[in-house]
Each structure stands twice: as C-alpha cells, then as structure tokens.
Amino acid sequence: MGDNVSKRFKLMSSADAEMEERSFPNPYPDWDQGSSSGSDGNHSEVLDAEGTLSASFQRKVQSKIKDLLQQMEEGLKTADPHDFSTYTGWTGIALLYLQLYRVSHEASHLQRALDYVKRAMRILNGRKVTFLCGDAGPLAVGAVVHHKLNNSADSKDCLSRLIQLQRSVLSPDAEMPDELLYGRAGYLYSLLYINKEIGANTVDEDTITKVVTAIMESGKNMSAEQKKTDRCPLLYEWHKKQYIGAAHGLAGIYYMLMQPEAQVHPDLLSEIVRPCIDYVRSKKFRSGNFPSSLSNESDRLVHWCHGAAGVVHMLLMAHKVFKEEKYLKEAAECAEVIWQRGLLRKGYSICHGTAGNGYAFLSLYKLTQEKKYLYRACKFAEWCLDYGTHGCRIPDRPYSLFEGMAGTIHYLSEMAQPEASCFPAFEL
Numbered sequence: 414m415g416d417n418v419s420k421r422f423k424l425m426s427s428a429d430a431e432m433e434e435r436s437f438p439n440p441y442p443d444w445d446q447g448s449s450s451g452s453d454g455n456h457s458e459v460l461d462a463e464g465t466l467s468a469s470f471q472r473k474v475q476s477k478i479k480d481l482l483q484q485m486e487e488g489l490k491t492a493d494p495h496d497f498s499t500y501t502g503w504t505g506i507a508l509l510y511l512q513l514y515r516v517s518h519e520a521s522h523l524q525r526a527l528d529y530v531k532r533a534m535r536i537l538n539g540r541k542v543t544f545l546c547g548d549a550g551p552l553a554v555g556a557v558v559h560h561k562l563n564n565s566a567d568s569k570d571c572l573s574r575l576i577q578l579q580r581s582v583l584s585p586d587a588e589m590p591d592e593l594l595y596g597r598a599g600y601l602y603s604l605l606y607i608n609k610e611i612g613a614n615t616v617d618e619d620t621i622t623k624v625v626t627a628i629m630e631s632g633k634n635m636s637a638e639q640k641k642t643d644r645c646p647l648l649y650e651w652h653k654k655q656y657i658g659a660a661h662g663l664a665g666i667y668y669m670l671m672q673p674e675a676q677v678h679p680d681l682l683s684e685i686v687r688p689c690i691d692y693v694r695s696k697k698f699r700s701g702n703f704p705s706s707l708s709n710e711s712d713r714l715v716h717w718c719h720g721a722a723g724v725v726h727m728l729l730m731a732h733k734v735f736k737e738e739k740y741l742k743e744a745a746e747c748a749e750v751i752w753q754r755g756l757l758r759k760g761y762s763i764c765h766g767t768a769g770n771g772y773a774f775l776s777l778y779k780l781t782q783e784k785k786y787l788y789r790a791c792k793f794a795e796w797c798l799d800y801g802t803h804g805c806r807i808p809d810r811p812y813s814l815f816e817g818m819a820g821t822i823h824y825l826s827e828m829a830q831p832e833a834s835c836f837p838a839f840e841l
C-alpha cells in the first residue's frame with residue numbers, strides 16, 4: 414500500500430500532493446443551478462424542491478446530534494478538569510448548550526449551560542482576558558446564562574467582574590497582544606457579545622470605545638515601527654509574526670473593529686481600517702486562499718484559524734460596511750477554495766476542521782441568500798454525519814468546542830435554522 418501511495422504522489426505536482434495531504438478530495442457534486450429541483454437533481458437529498466433543507470436530511474442531522482452529544486458527555490468524564498476555557502474547556506461546552514437552547518427552547522439545555530459555566534467560574538485563574546482562552550469567556554457566558562434564567566444579581570456580578578478585566582487590557586505597558594485568542598480583540602468580543610445577548614448598552618459605550626482605542630493605538634504603533642503607515646495603518650503581530658488569519662491575525666482584529674457595536678466612527682473605518690483590509694487582499698493567492706502570515710508564501714492552510722475560511726468573514730463584513738462588490742467577489746473566491754479543499758484531514762472541528770469551514774458557506778448564504786451556499790453548507794454537514802469514519806487525526810481535546818466534537822455538534826445544530834447561524838465566539 415505504501416508503494417502505491419508513493420507512486421501516486423510522484424505523479425502529482427508537489428502542490429497537489431500537499432493539498433491531498435491536508436484535505437480529502439471533495440466527493441460531492443457541486444450545486445447545479447440548472448436542476449433546481451426534481452428527483453435527479455444532485456441536491457435533492459439535502460435540499461427539497463423549494464430549496465430548503467429536506468425533512469429526511471433534518472432527521473439525520475437531529476439524530477446525529479443526539480448521538481454525538483451522548484458520546485461527548487461520556488468523553489468529557491476524562492477531560493482536563495482545570496480547563497475552564499471556551500476554546501477547549503468547560504465554557505465551550507456551556508456555549509454549546511446555550512446554542513442548543515437557542516434552537517430548541519428546551520429548558521434542560523439552559524440548565525446544562527448553567528452547570529458547565531459554574532464549573533468554569535470556580536476555577537478562573539486571572540491569567541488571560543479573552544473570550545476564547547481567558548476569564549472573560551466564562552464571565553460573559555455566565556452573565557448571559559444567569560440573565561436568561563432571570564438571576565439578575567448573579568448576572569450583574571459576572572458582568573462587573575468582566576468589566577474589571579479592562580484594566581489589564583487598557584494598560585499600555587502590559588505585554589498584551591491584540592489578536593482574538595489571547596489579545597485585546599478577544600476581550601472586545603466579550604463586551605460585544607454581552608450587548609448582543611443581554612441588550613444594547615449593557616456594557617456602556619465608553620468602555621467599548623476605550624478598548625477599541627487601545628487596539629487601534631497598538632496597531633498604529635506597530636505600523637509606524639514597520640514603516641507601513643501608508644499601506645497598512647494598523648499592523649499587529651503575535652509571537653513576533655504578523656499573522657493574517659482569524660484566530661491570531663489581522664483578519665480577526667479588523668473583523669471585530671468593523672462590528673457595528675464596536676462603534677468605530679465611519680470616517681475612521683474608511684480612512685484607517687479600509688486600507689488595512691485592502692492590504693490583506695493584496696496578499697491573496699491566485700487560488701483565492703490567503704497566507705497564514707505576511708511572511709508566509711505557501712498556499713497550504715484552509716482553516717478558520719489560518720486561511721480563507723477565516724478571512725472570508727472579514728471580507729463579508731467589509732462588504733457590509735463599505736458596500737463594495739470587490740469584497741463580496743473575493744469572499745466568493747474564498748468559498749470556492751473552501752469547497753475544493755475544505756474537507757480537512759485534521760478533523761471536524763470549528764477551528765481547523767470541516768465544521769469551521771462550513772460556517773463560511775453559512776455566512777455567505779446569510780448575506781447573499783444564494784442556495785449554492787446553503788447546499789454546500791449542508792454537504793459539509795453531511796460529511797460531519799460520518800464523524801470519525803474518514804481516518805482524520807484525533808485532536809488533543811477531542812470533545813471540546815474549538816478542537817473537537819462540541820464544535821461539530823454546534824455546526825450541525827445550525828442546520829435547524831441556517832439563516833440564524835453564528836460562528837461561536839466570533840460572529841455576532
């Protein structure tokens with residue numbers, strides 16, 4: 414078998430071989446505009462004649478969610494008891510149950526969310542400030558869960574502790590990064606999440622503006638240091654590298670700054686953020702994918718954390734804010750790459766797996782209403798229905814929200830209401 418594989422690889426270009434190593438060839442026919450319905454249409458299994466999700470597909474998804482939830486609960490018995498994070502720990506599980514409550518209105522899911530977030534809040538360590546990896550995640554999710562349960566005193570307590578974290582975020586001498594996973598943008602997300610879930614101005618405008626200003630100042634300083642003020646007025650690095658992707662890089666930071674709730678003045682968006690977006694666009698590969706960092710020339714990763722599947726969200730937001738077609742056109746190019754190379758050997762996760770890539774199609778569908786994107790999102794969900802059968806790598810935290818099964822369940826649960834989908838800890 415080894416021989417056959419090596420022969421086959423020699424016949425391919427090295428780029429093809431590289432691609433094959435990272436992703437499975439997409440076995441599905443693409444959306445065929447011509448056959449919008451009918452029994453021989455290639456999409457008849459997932460979409461019905463009206464172009465909505467078929468009842469049989471919905472049933473399969475719902476039954477898989479039940480099955481995976483059971484596996485996840487069992488698996489979590491051996492998970493790291495000290496990991497409270499949204500990314501790989503208890504808050505991520507709480508967030509999944511909050512999502513299941515949102516789509517099903519079953520009170521038991523809200524209760525589970527409470528149990529898990531309480532468990533997280535007992536073990537906070539005051540080391541990091543972001544939604545994904547720091548104390549802000551459990552505090553923000555705690556505030557929202559308590560709010561939904563009408564525990565207003567508990568909700569307010571979480572909220573005031575969340576707001577107190579701003580001190581270290583705003584402190585200029587701190588070694589605080591700006592990216593989403595560990596930096597200021599990840600704290601900003603927590604504040605915006607509160608205002609979306611509990612109500613506008615729950616976190617006051619002044620606090621949000623201070624955090625936004627700190628992010629912008631930090632980016633201006635780095636840009637001046639690197640003499641890039643004209644081309645890219647806000648520049649950021651993490652661990653001495655200028656990453657581009659959603660998790661550690663520019664796309665994730667610009668995406669947060671463009672959120673309407675961040676209330677960056679339209680003139681500032683136009684004069685300072687827009688050239689940055691265009692700078693990232695200038696780094697696009699011919700394939701439509703994006704590099705993982707400004708210094709990286711190889712067209713390899715197509716994940717939410719690195720590459721097109723994260724950058725696409727920045728482009729869609731730029732289209733909403735600046736109303737220019739070029740952003741939407743390039744977002745559509747991202748979707749082509751994701752369709753070709755998005756069924757990842759790394760697994761089914763939302764950070765660097767098939768489910769996270771599926772969210773790109775959902776976001777394009779929400780914006781354009783094009784059935785092609787709904788169909789593709791369903792096909793990536795269909796792939797996830799065969800969880801564990803493709804021979805993917807097993808992640809370190811196999812049941813977690815961002816690396817593992819909880820994220821896949823989160824993605825599958827979006828199929829109940831695709832027009833209301835929301836990439837957790839990222840989309841607002």
Ligand SMILES: [Zn+2]
Pocket residue numbers: 660716717718719764765
């Ligand atoms: Zn990742």
